[in-house]
Amino acid sequence: MKKYNRVMLGRGGMYAEQCRKEGYIGANFDIHVDLSDSLFDNWRHFNKKFIPMWMENVPGKTATAAGLSCGALWTIVKGLNDGDVVLCPSGQGFYYVGILSGGYYYVPNTELPHRRPINWLDKVVYRKDMTKELQHSSGSIGTCCDITKYASEIESLINRSPINSTPKQEEKPKIVKNFDERSLHKLFCSFLRTRNIYAKTIFHEQSSTRVDSAQKWVHPDIVGVQFEEFKNDATLSLLKATEPKESVHIYSYELKRKIDTDYLLKQYYFQALSNSSWANYGYLVAFEINEDLEDEMERLNNAFGIGIILMQANDSKILFPAREKQLDYITIEKLNNLNQGFCTFISKLSKVMNASKDYTADAKNSFEKICDKIFESDEEQEAFCKEHNIPF
Secondary structure, X not given: OOOEEEEOOOHHHOOHHHHHHHXXXXXXXXXXXXXXXXXXXXXXHHHHHHHHHHHHHOOOOOHHHHHHHHHHHHHHHHHOOOOOEEEEEOOOOEXXXXXXXXXXXXXXXXXXXXXXXXXXXXXXXXXXXXXXXHHHHHOOOOOEEEOHHHHHHHHHHHHHOOOOOOOOOOOOOXXXXXXXXXXXXXXXXXXXXXOOEEEEEOOHHHOOOOOOOOOOOOOOOEXXXXXXXXXXXXXXXXXXXXXXXXXXXXXXXXXXXXXXXXHHHHHHHHHHHHHOOOOOEEEEEEEEEOHHHHHHXXXXXXXXXXXXXXXXOOOEEEEEOOOOOOOOHHHHHHHHXXXXXXXXXXXXXXXXXXXXXXXXXXXXXXXXXXXXXXXXXXXXXXHHHHHOOOOO
């Protein structure tokens, strides 16, 4: 059976163009030996042999990380077969498409020494043309990702792609200004609305420095609320009478452009922990996250309960869910005194919670007006990303 796999050629697909020019796919994974005599049919035998070597070459990592790395390396050098279809992210919003055409070979002292020959097609697949399900699967963390269950969709996308649709190799990419962190807010708030979370940006620069000039890591970047959508009047009346605070869940988000080192992960994570101590759920959100940090993200999440979200222009993925907490009203009081935008958010939310049944809809409409605007269509979102140089 022909398989389909998404293969990342270097971090962020940084070697995709080179691989396409030279006709191969490859990997590194800090295993600096020829694997020709170790191409076991069973990946477990491969992992048993190379996990100790990987852990020696990459000290400080867990056995889980070693298993994932060695498993991905086995997939490339042995697990995929001649004739299998490979999609490789270009880093520019589309995937190069190729068909594997030979066995493993080793090229030492190169960025991707463990290689397989591949016949690249004169076609590309654009991420924006994929279904949300395929976008989600092909955008998962890791070097390799089996997307065979989307075979029919992938073949349709390949067949629809015009011949010679790949950007010309001699064309140099345009130098564009990098996107600003604040420009991600509308994208992220639009994603939150798909989960029935109404969100508002908290502008740090509008806080009163006179009230608390010595404080650091107090403000969240974005606050959000999710209303319980009970329809039955009797249920709503009972909820409001017995546990009104259970009718909403309040979220706090710390948003970053990129997390690419262990140092930055810890710095940003504890910033999110500090900024989100008052909310039911706290999250650290980033547009780019180094996949090598997965083990440390899991450890921090288990220890402290702040969730982590990988944000994308087309979709976002909760890598680690947040642990629920009780609201901290002392800190909420502090933030209300410190930032008028936060205070307005809490005030409008309170009116929704306290409104009688006949006025709940009006209170919600008033609350929604103070929340961040969201995109009305995919076309509007794509135009926004192009205008702000956000990879789409």
